[in-house]
Amino acid sequence: MPATLQRLPAIPTATKSAGASAEVRTLIDVLIAEQKQLQTPIARYSDYHDREPDLAPHYRTLIPLSKPGDGEQYAFEVSLDRCTGCKACVSACHSLNGLDDEEAWRDTGVIRGGRDTPGWQQTITTACHHCADPGCMNGCPVGAYEKDADTGIVRHLDDQCIGCSYCILKCPFDVPKYSKKRGIVRKCDMCHQRLAEGEAPACVQACPTEAIRIVKVARSMEQGAEGKRKAPSFLPGAPDPSITLPTTRYVGRDIPESAVSGDRESLVPQHAHWPLVLMLALTQAGVGLLAGAQGHEVLTILATLIFFAGMGASVLHLGHPLKAWRFFLGLRTSWLSREILAFSLFAPIPPLLAALPYLPEFPFKALIASAASYSVIPLGLIAIFTSVMIYHDTHRTSWRFPLTAARFFGNAASFGALAFLIARPSPLATLIFTAVVIGKMIPELRIIRLSDDRNADWTPDIHTARLQRGPLGTVMDGRFQIALIAIALSLVNPWLSLPLLLVSELLERQLFFQSVYAPKMPGNFGPARAAH
Template sequence: MSSLLQRLPAPPAAKKQAAPSHEVRTLIDDLIAEQKTLQTPIARYSDYHDREPDLAPHYRTLIPLSKPGEGEQYAFEVSLDRCTGCKACVSACHSLNGLDDDEAWRDVGMIHGGRKTPGWQQTITTACHHCEDPGCMNGCPVGAYEKDPDTGIVRHLDDQCIGCSYCILKCPFDVPKYSKKRGIVRKCDMCHQRLAEGEAPACVQACPTEAIRIVKVAVSKEPKAESSKKESISTIPAPRFLPGAPDPSITRPTTRYVGRDVPESAVAADRENLVPEHAHWPLVLMLMLTQAGVGLLAGGLGNTAATLAAAGLFFAGMGASVLHLGQPLKAWRFFLGLRTSWLSREILAFSMFAPIPIVVAALPFLPDFPFKDLITVAATRSVLPIGLIAVFTSVMIYHDTHRASWRFSITAARFFGTVATFGTLGLLLAKPSAWSMLFFAAAVIAKMIPELRIIRLADDRNAEWSTDLHTARLQRGPLNTSLDGRFLIAFTAIAVALVNPWAALPLLLISELFERQLFFQSVYAPKMPGSFGPKRHH
């Protein structure tokens, strides 16, 4: 082969053209020449590291060297024009803090310009915003959070946590993360131990483009709830935070995004992903069964079988609630959050209601004794008021998360609607009549009307994005089987009740189980632009 190639004739030499006497350089020529001298951020960082092996003095330029003064706190500052989305910050945070394989305290996502500026995009690195009015701390029922009075850093106290995950629902930025291995929630603490020694946090030190630094920012001296007693909080203008991120007025995050103007129309790149949220099955069972128990007990008074069934449903729901806790043996400390946490108030309210089903169910089997009639009257008359108060605290738990899909009108209609449907079924069991059957059918249908109004939005293909539209498309898409089952079984329960009301009870329970599953899985959960997969809740 080599001898054959040697015998082949050489190609004709190209004729040289005379160079022009005056070379004309264009903008393209200049850009190509400049490109030959450019280095990637990693290459520049490597060169700098080679020249200066001890980078400690350099890293100290990225953090304040003195504690915040009065009316100040530490905060992250992110230079958008420097962030390349390399995720070095994520890796460093994970390594330094010894996180689980599926655990991350810092995320990198993307926002784009939306319909008005479709060609605009930007990578976003986010961690805990160490808010002025932290929702996680206010919602925790056991005081497992604290905000350092000197630095403003919001810390999670791992040894106090019961793993209820309510802080995850309360945080509009999806910052706290549940550790299934430990049964508790954990979060970013700005590497406060390193800051105390004059060292930069892991994410700050690892970023090759110095896109993250720690700064001191001015904060309000008063909590949001006390900042104005005469003016509604909703009328106070929200500070500019980051277009495409959740509403900053909820918790007042302190992170500063600088270096590049973000269009007001910018949205998270994963906003329209139809990924169902976590079902939270213990909460599904707890809410559905306790509300069914309250309703059936109130409507079925006088019917021993209905009373016993109601007590059984209620305590089955209370038992299911324990399964949602990663550290249930610490739940006795719930009273620590009574001042700020609706979860603490729910635990107290249901604890006050719990003796009532026992007393009402046991009285018919007890012999006469002094004050039996008085106890009977007191127990039966307290079922509805105390039961409704307990259900109200459940409504407020989800309304207080500021998720539009769980706003008060929707959540109250669902929760009190469950009480009403089982209450009318209890009435049908205790006092069968055409009227009680009519009340039962009307209650079941009335409860489904708001749900039907939401899913109708999915039919409008040209509708502007909204949280309700997102919920509707989830229910008509990935969750359509549960949606069909919910309505089909509900109407079947009405038909069966005409023949045998007791046979309608399990059908109604299954229908409400589907409804509560949809309540959790089809909610639009606000979060910072991050990963495109489902959120990792337990």
């Protein structure tokens, strides 16, 4: 209770004497007078700015005055008890860095207390965490990221970027942002040019409550139990910090361990990534058809066309495809680089097998045909394995290895079984095709059934199931119904099953991307915006 109210005597009643009126101060009068004296953080900041026009010395108290020493780096420190969610930091970052209208390198969100403390909530401001082991840098196939040896700042090299967006998938905090205007990814660089001149970053300088500052922290990677990396204390309700070891420090207020992101349960489908949908479904279908063709000339030609249609679609996902030749720069750490290499090694085989029957006889023709035929399965499996690892390596629960492998290898196996049925029709071949297609759908159905229990605690798998039963229900129904029709038509004419199976697998791959739970920093209570 304010001190002015504590000193108030009992509220008198208004009295009037004859010929004069006495003004009596009521409790409401006191409260109104007190409100006139209160100032918001913005107003106090404005008054201070008016009194001290040159604020450079003040801002230098919010950044270190010396460079990090050995084993140290710069990091953001956020005082939770000072953050009001005013978004001044977001606006300043956007203005200073000249970002596009829909582009933001700093965001604000909300975490709430969860079941244990349902009335608790806290606003959060977040940008790049300049991790000790950056996922974005490790995943980039062309070396478009670097971690500064002196400051530890993780910088994105715009002129090297090919716009593949794999760093967006690799970052568990949804930090890199795709710029459609430029066809590349960009992100926060802690205003490193300003820091080099002793000036505070835009977000630090703009915060009226001084909730953001730059500090020096250790960047060592400690080992925990069972050899796992031990991450520093981070933010309850945020993604697992052990994945990349973020350096941002959140201080100033105790957070309940049950705290969760305010938008965790928003059922908003993710970006469909249509070029990747086509690339994955068609290349795997082409590998399967080629493996099961058994020398069938028409099937071999069709498999070649489908495979290269998928390869062509993959180029559409790149903002700067002409720079993709530098993929070898990321072979040591990036599964995307390894996928490009694996499919490049496989690519000559389909056209070679399709062309050999029509070429005149020449020495070693039979040997070349035999070597190419025997290479289809091992090289095809290796290429598909690299695709599996690309998504497993993002640490998204719905893309974990068993589920992703079942989808990707199951796709190739389904088309391989169908090709075998077309090339060697028999009741046994029909039974194998039916078993493979149904077997591939079983893991998908097991995930969908999780949505039936409305009282179950939230998990990423339940989130995926609710997306597929809710906003993506039409796509899910179409995927299974068309697959069953393809099985039925295989009893009549297996050629009729081919286009239907292809459509079904394209819908399955759409669900793969759109129904995944994508980890990110806490957002608002409203619907989250799907990332590129």
